[in-house]
Amino acid sequence: MTKQAPPARPLVDRYGRHISYLRISVTDRCDFRCVYCMAENMTFLPKKEVLSFEEIETIAMSFIGRGVGKIRLTGGEPLVRRDIMDLVQTLGSRIGAGGLEELTLTTNGSQLAKHAQGLHAAGVRRINVSLDTLDPQRFRDITRRGRIEDVMSGIDAAQAAGIAIKINMVAMAGVNEDEIEPMMAWAHGRGMGLTLIEGMPLGDVGIDRVDSYLPLRELHDRLARRYSLTKLDKRTGGPARYVHVAETDGVLGFITPMSHNFCESCNRVRLTATGQLFMCLGQDDQVNLRDALRDGGAEALDAALDQAMLLKPKGHDFVLDRNRPTPAVTRHMSVTGG
Ligand code: SAM
Ligand code: SF4
Numbered sequence: 001m002t003k004q005a006p007p008a009r010p011l012v013d014r015y016g017r018h019i020s021y022l023r024i025s026v027t028d029r030c031d032f033r034c035v036y037c038m039a040e041n042m043t044f045l046p047k048k049e050v051l052s053f054e055e056i057e058t059i060a061m062s063f064i065g066r067g068v069g070k071i072r073l074t075g076g077e078p079l080v081r082r083d084i085m086d087l088v089q090t091l092g093s094r095i096g097a098g099g100l101e102e103l104t105l106t107t108n109g110s111q112l113a114k115h116a117q118g119l120h121a122a123g124v125r126r127i128n129v130s131l132d133t134l135d136p137q138r139f140r141d142i143t144r145r146g147r148i149e150d151v152m153s154g155i156d157a158a159q160a161a162g163i164a165i166k167i168n169m170v171a172m173a174g175v176n177e178d179e180i181e182p183m184m185a186w187a188h189g190r191g192m193g194l195t196l197i198e199g200m201p202l203g204d205v206g207i208d209r210v211d212s213y214l215p216l217r218e219l220h221d222r223l224a225r226r227y228s229l230t231k232l233d234k235r236t237g238g239p240a241r242y243v244h245v246a247e248t249d250g251v252l253g254f255i256t257p258m259s260h261n262f263c264e265s266c267n268r269v270r271l272t273a274t275g276q277l278f279m280c281l282g283q284d285d286q287v288n289l290r291d292a293l294r295d296g297g298a299e300a301l302d303a304a305l306d307q308a309m310l311l312k313p314k315g316h317d318f319v320l321d322r323n324r325p326t327p328a329v330t331r332h333m334s335v336t337g338g
Contacts (some may be wrong), residue, residue: 112154282316
């Protein structure tokens, strides 16, 4: 891969952290209603409030110009946005000499079968697929409406197209805790990584998160008694820590926003579907890039990025507490982009 010259004005926040990773939520809509992510009845944004592809591209280019090398498309479900492959192709064309090192996405897999080849052709080489269970009925219960067969065909198609997959599994006590080991054997058996995620208190979804909260630190210790786990150095600048599992010869990740302080190495910011730039998943500080772009053009957009760097907080303060029933952050994950 072509090594880029460092940008003239890199994005560095008040704590000296370089911002090199942008997550873009391309829609807040989704064809699933996962119990930990959305309520059964969601009110989605009016389409006119959502950034056009042209606006997303302009914003993405200004980030790339300031040294952002990695972009992840997310949502909601990125692959349900109409003509999403147009955006993927435009951004993909910036990989390499255009300044972008990697374009990737996080998807629920429901639409993956029809897009896998196109994603690969556009330069996508790795994706995350969210899957919390291998059991069809349980899958339906968790997603409230998904079909596991669609996700499985999507995974088959993506692997056939040459895209590497990491499975994301939200680990929930009393819901899918018993499937962690079978999921690991399955994912590693197919050459895919498995990353376990602790449920985060984002948005009111109408279920009691305290009951299903599964501390991954304890789970890690339990697994370490049954498997040979070797810590890997792989650092993503995010809340994930990785181990290699000797018995299954695969990589297992732990995303522990609730129990692990990862903020000191945070290298990312998140753009919502309406153009709000959030500096932290767990805090409310934001800059409105849509207004900057629509009212002031490229120059105002660039100035807004500098303003954002001044606002990036030192860290989050998620709390899961029976005495505090409201979520720590009222935005759903599908708004900020997971
Ligand atoms: N729809 C896509 C998907 O499910 O992969 C992308 C968006 S989704 C919001 C991104 C990731 O966030 C998924 O892996 C999902 O499991 C995770 N997620 C959603 N709500 C969460 C929550 N409250 N706590 C932890 N993870 C959550
Ligand atoms: Fe949709 Fe992803 Fe949220 Fe599930 S986790 S409801 S698939 S956005």
